[in-house]
Amino acid sequence: MRIHSDSFEPGQPIPARYAAGTPDGFGGNRNPHLAWDDVPAGTRAFALLCIDPDAPTDPSLAGKDGVEIPVEHPRGPFVHWAMVDLASDLRSIAEGSASDGVTKGGKRTPPGPAGARQGLNDYTGWFAGDPDMAGDWFGYDGPYPPPNDLRTHRYFFRLFALDVARLELPERFTAGDVQRAMQGHVLAEASVWGSYALHPQAQPA
DSSP states (O other): OEEEOSSSOTTSBOOGGGOSEETTEEOOOOOOOEEEEOOOTTOOEEEEEEEEEEEESOGGGTTOTTOOBOTTSOEEEEEEEEEEEEETTOOEEOTTSSOOSOOTTOBSSOOOSTTOEEOBOTHHHHTTTOTTTOSOOBSOOOOOOOTTBOBOEEEEEEEEEESSSSOOOOSSOOHHHHHHHHTTOEEEEEEEEEEEOSSTTOBOO
C-alpha cells in the first residue's frame, strides 16, 4: 500500500496553510490532500493517524521567554488527527475537506468522508487550562510547534488497511484507543511525512 500527498513533498516542509500556527499567529489549518493505492485484498475499512513524534516532553518550556528548547531535548508524540471507519473504496481525502481554519475550543462535529468517525487530537489536553481555547478538539488540527524549539518537527500521516469495517471505540476516542482497537486487524500500513518549524534556526532531529 502506498500513500502520497499533493499538498507537500515527502520529507519536505509542510506549507503554512496546513498548519494551525505560523510566526504571526494562527495558520490556515486546512487538512492536506492525501491519496493511496495498492490496497490489499480483504480490506474492509481504513484508519488514519497524524502524529508528530518530536513534541517536547516538558511542555512548560514551550514559548517560554528567554529559553530555546534544544534539539536533544527528550521528545514524545503529539496527535494531530485520528480518524477511523473510512470506507474500503475510498482512495483520497481532498485538501480542506475535513478542516479549514482554526476553531477555538475545537471542532465539535468536523467534516470528513461519509461514514468516518474522528477522534480527539492532543490540542484537547494542551488547551485544557486556557479558558479561551479549552474544549474537545476533534478531527484535524495541524502543526503548531513551539516557536522557541530548535528542532524541526515531523508530521507522519499513517494509513492502516483493516480487516474489519468498524472499530470498537468509545464516542470520545483518542489515537491510543485506535491503536489498541486495531491490534490483530491491520492488513497493511503506509505513511508519508512532512516537516514544520517556527524557529528560524530550527534543525532536523
